[in-house]
Amino acid sequence: MEPSTVAVVGAGAIGVTATAELATRGADVTLYERGSLAAGSSGRAAGVCYDAFADRTDARIATRSLERFRELPSVFTELPYVWLARSGDEKRATAIRTQSRRMHELGLDVSLVAPDDLYDRFPGLVTDDVAVAAIAHGAGYAETENYVEVMAERARKNGAAIRTETPVEIATDPLQVPAADEKRSFDAVLVAGGAHSKHILDTAGVSIPLKPYRVQALVTDPIPTSETVPMCFDATGNYYFRPHTGGLLVGDGTERVESDPEHWQRDADEEFVQQTRERIAERIRPDEIGVRKAWAGLCTATPDGDPLVGELRSGLFVATGFHGHGFMRAPALGERITDEILGGDGVRRFDPTRFDGTETFEIVAGMDIE
Numbered sequence: 001m002e003p004s005t006v007a008v009v010g011a012g013a014i015g016v017t018a019t020a021e022l023a024t025r026g027a028d029v030t031l032y033e034r035g036s037l038a039a040g041s042s043g044r045a046a047g048v049c050y051d052a053f054a055d056r057t058d059a060r061i062a063t064r065s066l067e068r069f070r071e072l073p074s075v076f077t078e079l080p081y082v083w084l085a086r087s088g089d090e091k092r093a094t095a096i097r098t099q100s101r102r103m104h105e106l107g108l109d110v111s112l113v114a115p116d117d118l119y120d121r122f123p124g125l126v127t128d129d130v131a132v133a134a135i136a137h138g139a140g141y142a143e144t145e146n147y148v149e150v151m152a153e154r155a156r157k158n159g160a161a162i163r164t165e166t167p168v169e170i171a172t173d174p175l176q177v178p179a180a181d182e183k184r185s186f187d188a189v190l191v192a193g194g195a196h197s198k199h200i201l202d203t204a205g206v207s208i209p210l211k212p213y214r215v216q217a218l219v220t221d222p223i224p225t226s227e228t229v230p231m232c233f234d235a236t237g238n239y240y241f242r243p244h245t246g247g248l249l250v251g252d253g254t255e256r257v258e259s260d261p262e263h264w265q266r267d268a269d270e271e272f273v274q275q276t277r278e279r280i281a282e283r284i285r286p287d288e289i290g291v292r293k294a295w296a297g298l299c300t301a302t303p304d305g306d307p308l309v310g311e312l313r314s315g316l317f318v319a320t321g322f323h324g325h326g327f328m329r330a331p332a333l334g335e336r337i338t339d340e341i342l343g344g345d346g347v348r349r350f351d352p353t354r355f356d357g358t359e360t361f362e363i364v365a366g367m368d369i370e
């Protein structure tokens with residue numbers, strides 16, 4: 001039997017997409033958010049979106065997400081995504097060659113690009129030190145808070161109730177969502193609490209293997225050449241950037257230390273800011289680099305690098321563990337988890353019951369090429 005009442009916990013990209021989707025398909029859905037919309041990682045994300053995945057399932061999810069982003073021209077800007085290895089970095093050069101061939105075989109608009117051709121196309125980019133680069137044409141960036149607001153508005157228009165400033169827990173048998181002022185029963189509950197998902201599920205006595213880790217980003221002052229660069233990931237240097245309001249948004253890779261989602265350093269480290277200035281000085285060669293703002297945020301790791309998306313117990317669903325790729329996959333995964341909540345199929349590979357929650361594991365990299 002299809003659930004008629006559904007609670008969603010967490011108003012990040014995943015939670016609002018699922019809420020909008022559930023409401024559109026006729027469910028009576030209530031979204032609970034402990035802060036404001038996009039208060040978690042979604043409001044801190046870079047918004048880089050691409051289909052450059054070498055696995056068929058991942059590629060399908062990313063392709064579907066891009067289709068949905070393109071329906072929102074006020075949110076999404078098309079721009080190719082380039083990832084590169086520098087001369088002397090044979091390991092990553094080989095990996096990029098293999099990845100791009102595989103992506104091409106999957107039918108994605110991805111190819112290797114010679115450094116000179118890359119420079120001709122994006123003259124703001126320094127390519128002298130590039131050994132191998134690949135380009136994904138099906139890519140772009142989204143304003144992440146804007147996306148969350150647009151989806152929340154869609155959810156409201158379709159009858160969803162959105163309760164911000166309302167932290168909740170989960171109770172099972174029967175399935176209930178206790179907030180400070182009420183305790184409501186639901187046919188189904190989706191936990192999309194980002195880095196807090198493990199804690200939220202702990203309140204229901206359900207354990208998931210999830211480790212939050214910190215990543216950092218900054219936005220520069222305007223740089224005249226920023227409009228002549230693609231979105232780019234320097235795999236050797238392990239940093240990425242994209243144009244942002246006349247300057248650049250630049251971020252780093254994985255910090256392999258578990259963070260406590262209640263107590264973590266929200267400001268960027270001075271070392272990150274300094275290192276980023278040096279990286280941009282080499283890759284873009286601007287006359288000067290002013291930093292407008294810098295910050296940190298949390299991503300989530302699982303034992304095998306795949307997310308936890310699906311049903312944990314009868315009526316209790318989860319969607320988290322995205323290794324820094326949650327925003328770009330939110331439109332498609334919001335649809336897929338809705339399918340599953342409403343009785344259809346989910347994504348088998350992401351089944352959260354593939355672990356028992358007690359696993360010990362190291363945080364593995366999301367973007368980095370090992």
Ligand SMILES: Cc1cc2nc3c(=O)[nH]c(=O)nc-3n(C[C@H](O)[C@H](O)[C@H](O)COP(=O)(O)OP(=O)(O)OC[C@H]3O[C@@H](n4cnc5c(N)ncnc54)[C@H](O)[C@@H]3O)c2cc1C
Pocket residue numbers: 009010011012013014015032033034035036037038039040041042043044045046047048049166167168169192193194195196197200215216217251296297298299319320322323324325326327328329
């Ligand atoms: C600096 C940075 C850059 C990134 N760049 C990219 C990128 O370019 N592309 C990309 O795809 N991904 C990127 N990511 C990753 C991306 O941000 C996440 O994968 C994605 O936002 C996860 O969305 P979410 O909805 O699962 O979680 P979140 O956005 O964290 O939402 C979870 C929500 O749950 C709420 N919540 C928590 N506990 C409770 C409770 N008890 N009751 C009610 N509500 C609760 C939180 O307040 C929060 O709003 C980046 C992340 C960071 C930090």
